[in-house]
Amino acid sequence: MPGPNIIATELAGADTAATAVIDAPLGLGKTTRQAAFNFVAGLAILFALWWLGIELLARSSSTAYFASFGPLPALRAMGGMWRSGQIQSAVWSSGWRLATGLLIAIAVGAPIGVLIGRVRIFRELSNAPFQLLRMISPLSWEPIAVIVFIGWDSAIIFLITIAAVWPVIFSTAAGLAKVDPNWFKVARNLGASRWQILTQIIVRAITFDVLTGLRLALGVAWIVLVPAEFFGVTSGLGYSIENARESINYDQLMAMVLVVGAIGYLLDGCIVQLIRRYGWQRHS
Amino acid sequence: MAKRGVRIRIQGLTHRYSARSALTFERVEVEAQAGEALAIIGRSGCGKSTLLHIVAGLLRPTHGSVRLDDTLVEGPSPRWVMMFQAPHLFPWMQVAQNVGIGLRFAHRPKDEIRRRVADAIRLVELQEFADANVQDLSGGQQQRVALARSLVMEPELLLLDEPFSALDAFTRAALQRDVRSIVKRLGINMVIVTHDIDEAVLMSERALIMAGRPGKIFHDIPIDLNGPRERQDPAVQDMRARLMKAFEEATRLQPGDSDDEAPVRTGAESRPGNIAKTVVATGNLGPTRA
Numbered sequence: 001m002p003g004p005n006i007i008a009t010e011l012a013g014a015d016t017a018a019t020a021v022i023d024a025p026l027g028l029g030k031t032t033r034q035a036a037f038n039f040v041a042g043l044a045i046l047f048a049l050w051w052l053g054i055e056l057l058a059r060s061s062s063t064a065y066f067a068s069f070g071p072l073p074a075l076r077a078m079g080g081m082w083r084s085g086q087i088q089s090a091v092w093s094s095g096w097r098l099a100t101g102l103l104i105a106i107a108v109g110a111p112i113g114v115l116i117g118r119v120r121i122f123r124e125l126s127n128a129p130f131q132l133l134r135m136i137s138p139l140s141w142e143p144i145a146v147i148v149f150i151g152w153d154s155a156i157i158f159l160i161t162i163a164a165v166w167p168v169i170f171s172t173a174a175g176l177a178k179v180d181p182n183w184f185k186v187a188r189n190l191g192a193s194r195w196q197i198l199t200q201i202i203v204r205a206i207t208f209d210v211l212t213g214l215r216l217a218l219g220v221a222w223i224v225l226v227p228a229e230f231f232g233v234t235s236g237l238g239y240s241i242e243n244a245r246e247s248i249n250y251d252q253l254m255a256m257v258l259v260v261g262a263i264g265y266l267l268d269g270c271i272v273q274l275i276r277r278y279g280w281q282r283h284s
Numbered sequence: 285m286a287k288r289g290v291r292i293r294i295q296g297l298t299h300r301y302s303a304r305s306a307l308t309f310e311r312v313e314v315e316a317q318a319g320e321a322l323a324i325i326g327r328s329g330c331g332k333s334t335l336l337h338i339v340a341g342l343l344r345p346t347h348g349s350v351r352l353d354d355t356l357v358e359g360p361s362p363r364w365v366m367m368f369q370a371p372h373l374f375p376w377m378q379v380a381q382n383v384g385i386g387l388r389f390a391h392r393p394k395d396e397i398r399r400r401v402a403d404a405i406r407l408v409e410l411q412e413f414a415d416a417n418v419q420d421l422s423g424g425q426q427q428r429v430a431l432a433r434s435l436v437m438e439p440e441l442l443l444l445d446e447p448f449s450a451l452d453a454f455t456r457a458a459l460q461r462d463v464r465s466i467v468k469r470l471g472i473n474m475v476i477v478t479h480d481i482d483e484a485v486l487m488s489e490r491a492l493i494m495a496g497r498p499g500k501i502f503h504d505i506p507i508d509l510n511g512p513r514e515r516q517d518p519a520v521q522d523m524r525a526r527l528m529k530a531f532e533e534a535t536r537l538q539p540g541d542s543d544d545e546a547p548v549r550t551g552a553e554s555r556p557g558n559i560a561k562t563v564v565a566t567g568n569l570g571p572t573r574a
Contacts, residue, residue: 182372189342189366190386190437200388204376280376282419 047071065250074254081252086240087259093235097153098218098225101160105217109165110210113172123173130169138163138224152232156225163224164217171213175206208279215271222264237263289318289473290352290363290440292339297348298498299334307498308334312348314492314501321467321474323484323491324501325531331499332477333445339475340366340443352441362390366443370450371430373418380405380414383432404436407466424455431463435470442467444476448483457515460486464513481531485523486513493527495534502534 054070057063067073081087115122138159145155179202187197229238237260244253294314300307309331316322324332337343339350341359350357352364365386373382384401392400405414408428413421418429427447434442444463448456464487467474478484484491485507493503505527509519 180372182368182370183374185342186368186372187385187389189340189360190389190433191360191362192389196389200385201374204374278376280419282375 068250069254071254073251074258077249077251078255078258081255087256090235090237090240090256091259091263093233093239094225094229094237097156097229097236098160098221101157101221101225102164102214102217104157104161105164105168105221106214108161109168109213109217110172112165113169113210113213114176116169116173117176130166134166138220139227142228146232156228156233156236159224159228160221164221167213167216167220168210169213171209171216172206174213175209176202178209179205204278208275208281211271211275211278215268215275218267218271219264222260222267226260288440288471289320291318292316292320292322292441292473292475293349293351294335294339295349295351297335297338297345297350299331299338299343299346309494309499312499312501314504316473316475316490319471319473320490321464321488322476323488323507324475324477324494325479325481325484325491325527326494326499327479327535329497330494331497332494335494335499336366336443336445336475336477339441340364342366362386362437363439364441364443365434365437365439366445367430367434367447369446371418371423371426373426373429373433375417375419378415378417379410379421379429382418382429383436386433386437400436400438401432404432407435408432408462422455424451424459427451427455427459428462431459431466435466439472441473441475444474446478447476449479456483461512463487481524481527482515484527485509485520486515491527493531493534495531503530505530 050071054066058067058070078087112126116126117123141159141162142155145158146152149155149158183201183205184197187201192200225236226238226241229236230242233239237256240256241253241260244250244256292314294312297312298307298310312335314322324335326332334343338345339357341357341361341364344358355363357364374385377385380401383404384397387397387400402414405411408431410425410428410432413425418426421429430447447463448459451459460483463474474488476483476487481491489507491503491505491507492501493505494501496502507523509517509523513520
């Protein structure tokens with residue numbers, strides 16, 4: 001059973017994790033040229049290992065059918081799927097579900113995070129239930145969501161929301177815990193109204209943590225999205241992967257897997273840029 | 285920048301933080317003329333910072349009033365601005381943005397903000413750091429930014445709550461000299477709260493010695509020193525010795541303030557409130573006012 005201070009530990013953990021995840025992919029301290037080289041080299045190594053693995057598998061007659069899982073068939077299939085509009089359509093459907101789920105998670109999670117950060121009794125009362133709910137795998141809600149919601153779309157959006165809401169809650173609370181109360185005193189001393197303190201001090205002070213939470217939320221939501229679309233819907237990235245598997249088009253399956261990875265990477269990169277733009281904490 | 289100060293009248297000021305807590309200070313009376321610089325000296329816990337917060341309008345007193353000219357202080361105002369012990373700068377902003385935040389709160393036009401911020405930054409000699417992030421500055425430079433942030437509001441009264449106590453000796457000495465010089469040049473009032481008797485001598489024209497729990501003002505000593513004040517000057521040393529003597533006398537009267545449990549005087553003068561009554565009865569600000 002988590003102890004009473006588990007959320008505080010969680011907040012500290014979120015902060016450390018935030019530092020780690022921000023620093024890791026950016027190669028901070030390196031020159032742009034080095035970073036570009038590392039980007040290309042890293043991807044080249046990944047593709048080389050992928051190609052090598054498939055080549056080795058394809059040499060055996062019992063696993064020869066794995067040949068179509070290789071990078072070259074996947075890239076060829078990707079070109080065809082792009083020209084036919086399959087990729088754009090799948091991305092649009094999944095993107096819409098993802099965006100809706102994330103927006104709901106932010107709309108629900110940010111105020112709850114504010115309550116946890118500011119109201120001690122709420123923090124203490126919510127600790128046990130939130131820790132319990134947080135540990136439930138989002139996909140295990142799927143059967144319940146299908147019963148509760150009329151359409152599969154709504155059920156998938158619910159799953160994304162339930163996956164993404166926890167990082168938003170805890171990061172918002174962590175951000176508020178770090179707001180220096182003296183900033184309010186200084187702002188009042190300089191004639192700030194309550195609205196100005198909220199919009200120009202509090203919101204700006206917690207932006208880094210909220211965006212970090214959003215980044216973590218996006219990662220979890222993206223992971224949940226694809227398996228959630230395997231069943232019930234006839235559009236989206238998950239559906240396309242499942243459809244390719246059923247129709248034994250493994251090159252198309254791998255093409256969609258690549259698309260999932262690439263879009264996830266791009267979305268993450270966008271949030272990292274926002275964090276770099278609005279983040280102000282210095283880490284040694 | 286403002287060119288004049290303000291007459292300060294603190295009348296019957298008594299404060300306690302809650303109905304159940306002890307009095308922080310009681311019946312404090314202070315008057316100061318426009319352009320005067322006051323230092324409030326006392327040990328931690330005597331209520332001097334609380335007094336300053338009340339003068340700044342950041343706290344409501346339990347009893348009594350603070351008037352600046354004819355205006356009753358009921359809340360913060362750009363006319364009376366406080367500078368705190370730590371700079372408390374907004375770390376996501378550059379120097380110029382920090383300095384101009386009060387003007388932005390006041391919805392001043394952008395051109396005016398730009399001009400006044402540039403003036404204030406020049407005043408504290410941080411021109412080359414105007415676009416720097418405040419996290420890249422030293423402690424002394426950050427405190428200069430906080431000073432500029434206060435001065436840009438063109439206050440009539442600058443309140444300083446031990447603003448240099450966290451700085452190294454060299455930076456502290458430079459800032460003490462610069463702040464006094466700026467305040468004199470602008471002709472505004474200053475009230476500084478400090479533990480440091482040297483600081484009081486170097487920066488102010490009157491020292492109010494506060495002691496006891498609840499705190500009271502025991503002495504109001506003018507610091508009549510002409511010309512630039514240097515720590516090594518005999519006149520400064522004499523004044524320091526005089527303030528120290530007055531401070532020790534005040535703390536001997538108050539057992540709560542004494543480190544060595546000095547003998548407590550018996551009789552009327554040791555009873556809380558009596559000295560403050562003297563202040564009120566004589567219209568003077570302390571028994572030893574010269």
